[in-house]
Amino acid sequence: MARDPAQDNLHSRVVMILKITLPLVALALLASLFLFSRPIDPEDAIPYADVEIADRLAQPRMTGAGFSTVTSDGATLTLRADAAVPQPSGARVTGLTGELLAADGFAAEIAAGAGVLDRTAGVLALEGGVRLATSTGYEITTDQLTMGTDRSFAQSGGAVQALAPMGQLEAGAMRLDLTDGGKTHLLVFNKGVRLIYQPNH
Numbered sequence: 001m002a003r004d005p006a007q008d009n010l011h012s013r014v015v016m017i018l019k020i021t022l023p024l025v026a027l028a029l030l031a032s033l034f035l036f037s038r039p040i041d042p043e044d045a046i047p048y049a050d051v052e053i054a055d056r057l058a059q060p061r062m063t064g065a066g067f068s069t070v071t072s073d074g075a076t077l078t079l080r081a082d083a084a085v086p087q088p089s090g091a092r093v094t095g096l097t098g099e100l101l102a103a104d105g106f107a108a109e110i111a112a113g114a115g116v117l118d119r120t121a122g123v124l125a126l127e128g129g130v131r132l133a134t135s136t137g138y139e140i141t142t143d144q145l146t147m148g149t150d151r152s153f154a155q156s157g158g159a160v161q162a163l164a165p166m167g168q169l170e171a172g173a174m175r176l177d178l179t180d181g182g183k184t185h186l187l188v189f190n191k192g193v194r195l196i197y198q199p200n201h
Contacts, residue, residue: 061085065093067117073178074103075152079110079117079124090117096126102152106185107135108176112145122150127157132176137165138187140174152185153177160189167198 065084069077082095098110113128123146130145132138132154144157154176162169172191179186 065091069149071148072151076101077147077149081115084117087116089120092116100147100152102185104184105135108154109133110147117149119149122148124149134176134187136187139163142174151178162189164195166195168196170194 062084063082065081067079067081071077077098077100079093079096079098081091081093081097084091084093092114093116094114096110096112096115100106100108100110109132110126111129111131112126113130115124115126117124126145126147127143130142132140132142132145134140140156140160140162142156142158142160145154146157147154154174156174158173160171160174162171162174169189171189171193173189175188175190177186177188178184
């Protein structure tokens with residue numbers, strides 16, 4: 001069946017009109033984005049940047065700080081902190097985690113909310129939810145803990161709670177030290193020890 005020439009002519013004219021009008025409409029929309037968009041003021045970000053820079057200058061600090069040392073008895077102490085503020089003899093740290101690996105095979109994982117590293121005195125004073133998990137099966141929590149950075153030792157600044165291989169344990173104090181002439185790590189609880197014996201714990 002033959003096609004109507006009038007219909008073909010109408011179709012061609014519609015296509016031609018659309019070829020011209022559609023690009024013009026698209027161009028008009030694109031132009032309106034620039035004409036009616038809110039101008040960006042570069043001054044808006046400066047007050048925040050100034051505050052941060054002033055704070056950094058007033059109190060310099062490092063983020064993602066790390067510290068590692070080998071003690072006189074051959075143990076490796078590795079520490080990581082979310083932030084560290086330098087001090088004359090060391091640094092004040094927050095969000096601290098770390099581990100102690102001793103030559104006798106003893107290991108301990110360390111975590112604390114904050115602490116002060118004193119390299120001159122060779123100690124790390126921890127506070128704020130201190131946790132010490134040992135390879136011998138003890139998970140100890142306390143408010144304050146002092147650790148050695150030049151030799152292996154740890155001592156609580158007060159009461160401790162612990163999950164032990166034999167059950168739940170509470171004590172007025174705790175100390176981790178070397179014995180057998182510096183060859184073996186010994187964990188001692190004292191000052192009123194209370195044990196809830198749980199043999200299947």
